[in-house]
Amino acid sequence: MEFEALKIRLINVKERIKKAAVDCGRDPESVRLVVASKTIPEDTVREAIKAGVKILGESYIQEARDKINILSSYPVSWHFIGHLQSNKAKYAVKLFDMIHTVDSLKLAKELNKQAKKINKIQKILIQVNISMESTKSGIYEEDAQKLIKEISLFEHVSVKGLMTMPPFFNNSEIVGPYFLALRNLQDKIRNEAIKNINMQELSMGMTGDFEVAIKEGATFVRIGTAIFGERS
Numbered sequence: 001m002e003f004e005a006l007k008i009r010l011i012n013v014k015e016r017i018k019k020a021a022v023d024c025g026r027d028p029e030s031v032r033l034v035v036a037s038k039t040i041p042e043d044t045v046r047e048a049i050k051a052g053v054k055i056l057g058e059s060y061i062q063e064a065r066d067k068i069n070i071l072s073s074y075p076v077s078w079h080f081i082g083h084l085q086s087n088k089a090k091y092a093v094k095l096f097d098m099i100h101t102v103d104s105l106k107l108a109k110e111l112n113k114q115a116k117k118i119n120k121i122q123k124i125l126i127q128v129n130i131s132m133e134s135t136k137s138g139i140y141e142e143d144a145q146k147l148i149k150e151i152s153l154f155e156h157v158s159v160k161g162l163m164t165m166p167p168f169f170n171n172s173e174i175v176g177p178y179f180l181a182l183r184n185l186q187d188k189i190r191n192e193a194i195k196n197i198n199m200q201e202l203s204m205g206m207t208g209d210f211e212v213a214i215k216e217g218a219t220f221v222r223i224g225t226a227i228f229g230e231r232s
């Protein structure tokens with residue numbers, strides 16, 4: 001993609017984020033853009049960084065390793081937004097500032113072990129399967145609180161909030177209740193005041209529905225297509 005076109009798309013997305021925040025009385029600074037760069041070649045990602053992108057979200061460990069290595073001189077933050085297998089935890093803790101997709105005690109335990117080895121406290125979000133679709137990753141809402149309590153005992157992972165992927169994510173009309181449900185769950189867990197848990201983040205909203213997500217309280221929106229075009 002041509003640099004100018006990429007820049008214009010990025011500016012456009014940032015404007016839409018700002019407008020969505022202002023329209024519902026939120027501080028636009030409270031919503032951060034995670035640019036979803038899976039399958040996007042490193043040259044294009046470099047252009048995005050030069051155009052001002054600060055957070056990149058990758059979905060596959062091997063692909064991310066190569067890209068992050070090549071682009072290591074840039075002061076950007078890398079987040080993991082794909083499905084993470086426990087046997088890849090050792091790579092994930094080295095590569096990512098935040099992992100959005102923790103949904104089991106087994107995975108959290110492995111991340112804790114691997115983060116300890118490199119003397120790091122790994123920031124994570126808990127992925128919640130709000131819509132309870134069997135094909136989807138994420139813990140069910142009713143089990144989230146228990147999982148977070150268990151994870152709170154680990155010294156090398158720190159839960160910062162929740163993440164979800166609603167169904168029908170290209171139909172912004174009907175996703176609102178799923179985002180609202182995630183925010184209500186956040187409130188509920190906050191009220192528990194679990195030691196070592198700071199539930200400030202809500203990672204929700206993609207190209208098709210990020211404005212709705214912002215209205216419902218998103219602090220991270222994960223956007224790829226609106227910036228890079230359709231993935232091939």
Ligand SMILES: *Cc1c(COP(=O)(O)O)cnc(C)c1O
Pocket residue numbers: 036038059081082165205206207208222223224225226
């Ligand atoms: C690819 C991806 C996105 C970005 O989706 P777009 O529709 O291209 O904006 C967001 N979140 C996750 C988890 C993804 O895998």
